[in-house]
Amino acid sequence: MTIVAPLSNGNGHSSSGDSTPSSSSSPSPYVGFSTKAIHIGSEPNPHTGAVIPPISLSSTFAQDGVGNFKGYEYSRSANPNRTSFERAVAALEGGSRGLAFSSGSAVTATILNSIPRESHVLSVNDVYGGTYRYFTKVASVSQGIQTSFVQMDGQREEVRKRVHDSVRKETRLVWIETPTNPTLRVIDIALVAETVRSHPDASPDLRIVVDNTFLSPWFQNPLELGADLVLHSVTKYLNGHSDVVMGVAVTNDESWADRLAFLQNSIGAVPSAFDSWLALRGLKTLHLRMQAHGQSALTIARFLESHPAIETVIYPGLPSHPGYEVARKQISKRAKASFRPSSDDTSGAFAYGGMISFRLKCDPADDAPADVVLKNLKVFTLAESLGGVESLIELPSKMTHGSVALEDRIKLGIGHNLIRASVGIEDTADLIQDLNQALDAVRLA
Numbered sequence: 001m002t003i004v005a006p007l008s009n010g011n012g013h014s015s016s017g018d019s020t021p022s023s024s025s026s027p028s029p030y031v032g033f034s035t036k037a038i039h040i041g042s043e044p045n046p047h048t049g050a051v052i053p054p055i056s057l058s059s060t061f062a063q064d065g066v067g068n069f070k071g072y073e074y075s076r077s078a079n080p081n082r083t084s085f086e087r088a089v090a091a092l093e094g095g096s097r098g099l100a101f102s103s104g105s106a107v108t109a110t111i112l113n114s115i116p117r118e119s120h121v122l123s124v125n126d127v128y129g130g131t132y133r134y135f136t137k138v139a140s141v142s143q144g145i146q147t148s149f150v151q152m153d154g155q156r157e158e159v160r161k162r163v164h165d166s167v168r169k170e171t172r173l174v175w176i177e178t179p180t181n182p183t184l185r186v187i188d189i190a191l192v193a194e195t196v197r198s199h200p201d202a203s204p205d206l207r208i209v210v211d212n213t214f215l216s217p218w219f220q221n222p223l224e225l226g227a228d229l230v231l232h233s234v235t236k237y238l239n240g241h242s243d244v245v246m247g248v249a250v251t252n253d254e255s256w257a258d259r260l261a262f263l264q265n266s267i268g269a270v271p272s273a274f275d276s277w278l279a280l281r282g283l284k285t286l287h288l289r290m291q292a293h294g295q296s297a298l299t300i301a302r303f304l305e306s307h308p309a310i311e312t313v314i315y316p317g318l319p320s321h322p323g324y325e326v327a328r329k330q331i332s333k334r335a336k337a338s339f340r341p342s343s344d345d346t347s348g349a350f351a352y353g354g355m356i357s358f359r360l361k362c363d364p365a366d367d368a369p370a371d372v373v374l375k376n377l378k379v380f381t382l383a384e385s386l387g388g389v390e391s392l393i394e395l396p397s398k399m400t401h402g403s404v405a406l407e408d409r410i411k412l413g414i415g416h417n418l419i420r421a422s423v424g425i426e427d428t429a430d431l432i433q434d435l436n437q438a439l440d441a442v443r444l445a
């Protein structure tokens with residue numbers, strides 16, 4: 001078993017003199033998704049044989065002579081547990097470089113700091129709230145960055161036109177999130193990437209970012225679809241156990257990765273060794289968890305469609321979803337191949353992540369019915385966030401999206417009757433029973 005040298009330490013030089021993790025010429029035996037998730041970054045410890053990397057709490061590392069360190073120098077610049085996690089996620093996303101941060105938001109801030117003052121950003125319109133806040137209240141103030149928010153879902157030619165018309169000479173970033181939150185609109189990444197790159201005014205420095213938090217690399221690999229960088233809030237599915245706040249970026253663009261690593265070290269929003277260790281542990285079961293989230297979410301979406309208290313169910317794997325065809329085209333081959341439809345379901349529906357949104361049959365301005373449902377749930381926990389093994393549920397209009405202006409909420413369809421669920425991996429029957437009794441309570445109220 002070969003022990004892999006650490007990646008570049010973030011100061012622009014690396015211990016081994018090369019920035020690639022393995023100098024061995026034999027092909028890696030870690031081919032499949034699960035094998036990579038379990039083994040990359042977890043090679044047995046050369047000194048003790050430990051199968052799981054020890055937690056390296058040391059903030060600093062001894063040097064043999066001045067500047068002659070054994071791969072690590074100072075834990076902000078690089079830490080063994082962080083390197084392990086970065087290598088594992090990079091492998092799962094099909095990128096050459098991974099960079100971990102103290103939160104998903106810290107990834108966003110660091111990416112924005114890598115583009116020049118007065119740049120233009122072209123963003124999907126219902127982007128994650130914290131990202132919207134960073135664009136409009138931080139990057140605009142400190143870097144003079146202007147952001148256009150554009151609807152990127154819908155009819156192909158309309159999307160192409162809207163995106164085309166929004167590209168400027170100063171555009172340095174195109175920011176995609178798919179599916180969006182909480183209305184789960186599906187964006188065609190390849191379509192947006194092609195449109196942007198073929199634009200006559202497009203700068204050679206323009207880069208495309210995809211926030212892949214909602215689907216994880218199990219369901220979607222944006223680098224294969226034309227993105228330059230993928231980011232995740234590791235807080236959600238990658239860690240998957242609701243006990244870590246962390247973020248990661250993955251890219252194949254070596255020069256951008258060098259700049260981001262420099263900023264990672266300079267800004268210093270890095271994760272702790274313990275969080276990196278926990279997140280790597282979580283990652284080892286990502287493939288199993290995502291399949292369970294997906295299968296259960298689809299079954300629950302079908303159940304919700306049949307309940308009389310429900311007006312609409314939003315789940316991109318359902319044929320009724322406007323983004324169904326794009327989702328079917330864009331889903332990873334492995335997720336598609338692993339999905340087993342139940343024998344009585346001939347609808348063409350498929351598993352596509354663990355997030356479901358639905359609207360209650362009532363006035364979107366009336367918050368009482370949703371309140372009854374949410375109060376009556378016993379297995380689902382009323383809480384923000386998503387992606388953990390436990391099922392969570394929330395009311396976007398008053399919780400995650402409470403700060404979105406009312407007119408924008410109405411435009412995006414985020415009324416008080418819209419509920420967002422993060423389907424966990426408990427027994428599906430218990431989750432359906434729980435939703436059924438809570439929905440019956442509102443119907444009888």
Ligand SMILES: *Cc1c(COP(=O)(O)O)cnc(C)c1O
Nearest residue numbers: 103104105128211213233235246
């Ligand atoms: C949670 C989330 C973020 C922000 O990540 P934090 O780890 O909370 O900072 C970014 N994008 C999406 C889609 C998210 O769900």
